[in-house]
Amino acid sequence: MSCPNCSPFPAPSSEFTPSEHPEFPSGSTNPCKLCTPLGACLAFKGIAGTVPLLHGSQGCATYIRRYLISHFREPIDIASTNFSEDSAVFGGRKNLHTALDNVGRQYRPVLVGIATTCLSETMGENMPMLIGEYRTECGMRNAECGTDGATEELSAGASDTTGVVPFASDSESIRTPQSEFRNPELVHVSTPSFKGTHAEGFHAAVRALVETLAGTSDGRAGPLGPPSERTAQRSVPTSEARLALFPGMVSPADLRHLRDFCAAWGEATITLVPDYAETLDGPSWSEFERMPHGGTTIEELRALGRATAALEFGHSLAAAPATAGTHLNKKFGVRLHRLGLPIGVRANDAFCAALSERCPEVGASLLAKADAESPASRLLHGKPLFCTAVDSSGRELRLPARIAAERGRLIDSYVDAHKYLAGKKAIVYGEDDLVAGIAVFLAETGITPVLVASGERNRRLADAIFAAAPELRDRIEVREGSDFGDIGTRIAELKPDLLIGSSKGYKLARSLNVPLVRCGFPVHDRLGAQRIQLLGYAGTQQLFDRIVNALLEAKQEHSDIGYAYL
Numbered sequence: 075m076s077c078p079n080c081s082p083f084p085a086p087s088s089e090f091t092p093s094e095h096p097e098f099p100s101g102s103t104n105p106c107k108l109c110t111p112l113g114a115c116l117a118f119k120g121i122a123g124t125v126p127l128l129h130g131s132q133g134c135a136t137y138i139r140r141y142l143i144s145h146f147r148e149p150i151d152i153a154s155t156n157f158s159e160d161s162a163v164f165g166g167r168k169n170l171h172t173a174l175d176n177v178g179r180q181y182r183p184v185l186v187g188i189a190t191t192c193l194s195e196t197m198g199e200n201m202p203m204l205i206g207e208y209r210t211e212c213g214m215r216n217a218e219c220g221t222d223g224a225t226e227e228l229s230a231g232a233s234d235t236t237g238v239v240p241f242a243s244d245s246e247s248i249r250t251p252q253s254e255f256r257n258p259e260l261v262h263v264s265t266p267s268f269k270g271t272h273a274e275g276f277h278a279a280v281r282a283l284v285e286t287l288a289g290t291s292d293g294r295a296g297p298l299g300p301p302s303e304r305t306a307q308r309s310v311p312t313s314e315a316r317l318a319l320f321p322g323m324v325s326p327a328d329l330r331h332l333r334d335f336c337a338a339w340g341e342a343t344i345t346l347v348p349d350y351a352e353t354l355d356g357p358s359w360s361e362f363e364r365m366p367h368g369g370t371t372i373e374e375l376r377a378l379g380r381a382t383a384a385l386e387f388g389h390s391l392a393a394a395p396a397t398a399g400t401h402l403n404k405k406f407g408v409r410l411h412r413l414g415l416p417i418g419v420r421a422n423d424a425f426c427a428a429l430s431e432r433c434p435e436v437g438a439s440l441l442a443k444a445d446a447e448s449p450a451s452r453l454l455h456g457k458p459l460f461c462t463a464v465d466s467s468g469r470e471l472r473l474p475a476r477i478a479a480e481r482g483r484l485i486d487s488y489v490d491a492h493k494y495l496a497g498k499k500a501i502v503y504g505e506d507d508l509v510a511g512i513a514v515f516l517a518e519t520g521i522t523p524v525l526v527a528s529g530e531r532n533r534r535l536a537d538a539i540f541a542a543a544p545e546l547r548d549r550i551e552v553r554e555g556s557d558f559g560d561i562g563t564r565i566a567e568l569k570p571d572l573l574i575g576s577s578k579g580y581k582l583a584r585s586l587n588v589p590l591v592r593c594g595f596p597v598h599d600r601l602g603a604q605r606i607q608l609l610g611y612a613g614t615q616q617l618f619d620r621i622v623n624a625l626l627e628a629k630q631e632h633s634d635i636g637y638a639y640l
């Protein structure tokens with residue numbers, strides 16, 4: 075077995091045989107995807123007080139840590155069960171239990187997110203059984219101690235003047251006296267990378283979190299201590315009805331913008347799952363924090379069963395049979411809106427329509443409140459708090475004034491830039507929901523996304539794009555299971571004017587001498603990947619300006635005259 079990340083020539087998924095599926099090649103060179111547990115670790119980093127734990131070899135954790143740190147530029151801990159040859163032969167039970175003990179002692183987590191790597195998946199580790207055994211063992215150890223763990227915690231810490239509790243070794247005799255501190259929640263997600271992508275690992279982890287915790291009461295998980303100040307400020311009583319929002323694999327800046335966007339409708343009480351806006355893009359610390367502040371709290375996850383509605387982003391994910399959103403819908407009857415990533419006017423209009431439907435009375439009540447509180451101010455500015463706009467299908471949209479202004483500015487910039495964009499061609503690559511969202515947006519601007527490539531092989535991408543942007547049908551190529559070798563062979567014929575995707579496409583863009591507009595994951599050759607904004611009218615504006623300016627810059631540089639006025 076070869077690793078699609080560590081090896082330049084990974085093996086294809088065993089589920090796909092080239093003879094049966096000629097559209098998928100038998101091997102790949104630098105695929106448009108990354109390791110599946112990486113996506114799961116990213117999702118777990120968005121849950122407050124959570125440590126991701128990889129069940130497998132240490133190299134997988136090192137590789138994933140390096141990739142995440144280079145993108146987010148934040149310290150990121152990922153634990154590993156550290157398989158050796160004998161664990162690969164006899165099983166990783168002992169490694170898992172020792173690792174959970176060590177993680178519990180070192181981090182005092184509320185939750186440990188366990189993702190299985192290629193090795194443990196190939197071995198066929200029975201994770202539900204191993205985790206069940208650990209829980210039973212913890213229960214017995216707690217009963218023997220006769221404490222809730224707090225006393226143990228103090229006595230163990232007291233022996234160490236640095237305050238760092240030493241790791242337990244493999245030896246059972248050492249594990250037993252260092253008994254339980256507190257039992258964190260354990261959430262397992264199966265992430266075999268030989269048949270998945272980082273985006274699929276991300277969605278699988280979000281689904282596992284919701285399936286494990288939504289609708290449960292506070293059981294095993296003990297408190298980690300007081301929540302961070304910022305988390306506490308954001309927290310609302312879990313009895314309060316909330317909107318659940320599953321944004322997918324987006325940047326921390328986009329997560330913050332989504333919260334503001336919903337707040338413009340009066341939707342202050344939303345639960346973002348996951349929410350790594352702070353954990354992966356925090357301020358500088360005066361002292362090192364082993365567990366960064368922020369994240370979706372476990373109480374918010376437990377309360378998801380009572381959500382008033384759920385929004386799930388992803389043009390392609392919308393056709394997936396089982397997701398976090400479908401679980402809430404089927405098990406708890408939560409109303410589910412499945413939308414594309416809100417990039418571009420159309421997708422954002424659909425997002426706004428879903429928000430308006432969710433809270434139809436909000437606009438009217440805010441207007442009434444504004445009139446009552448400050449009728450003069452409204453007259454003075456001549457603008458109501460809510461405006462009405464008409465979308466491309468003729469539907470009337472009622473938007474908060476700030477959002478309506480952002481929408482208006484975006485449309486105005488489309489008009490301003492049309493002369494630079496008409497007839498331009500782009501290649502878009504990366505996670506399937508991202509490339510679908512960008513392709514649908516590009517279709518609005520005059521740029522043709524001549525090739526849309528993703529690493530996923532779920533056979534949903536083309537249908538998702540053509541359903542959202544029917545004008546692209548028969549005009550573009552959509553390739554799943556794609557890699558940069560594959561894209562490279564199509565480039566001579568397609569002659570794109572720019573590439574849009576992660577920094578993995580830099581060499582290709584350089585060889586073509588065309589600009590690369592960076593977005594998605596990973597962006598390792600620029601600063602600020604965690605602040606790249608794509609979502610909402612305002613985020614689309616940023617992407618649009620970057621695209622137009624990249625084309626103008628290329629035109630300027632390639633010009634013999636060197637125009638200073640374009």
Ligand code: SF4
Pocket residue numbers: 077078079080109110111133134137190191192193267268
């Ligand atoms: S989980 Fe698989 S793809 Fe990921 S680093 Fe480990 S071996 Fe490589």
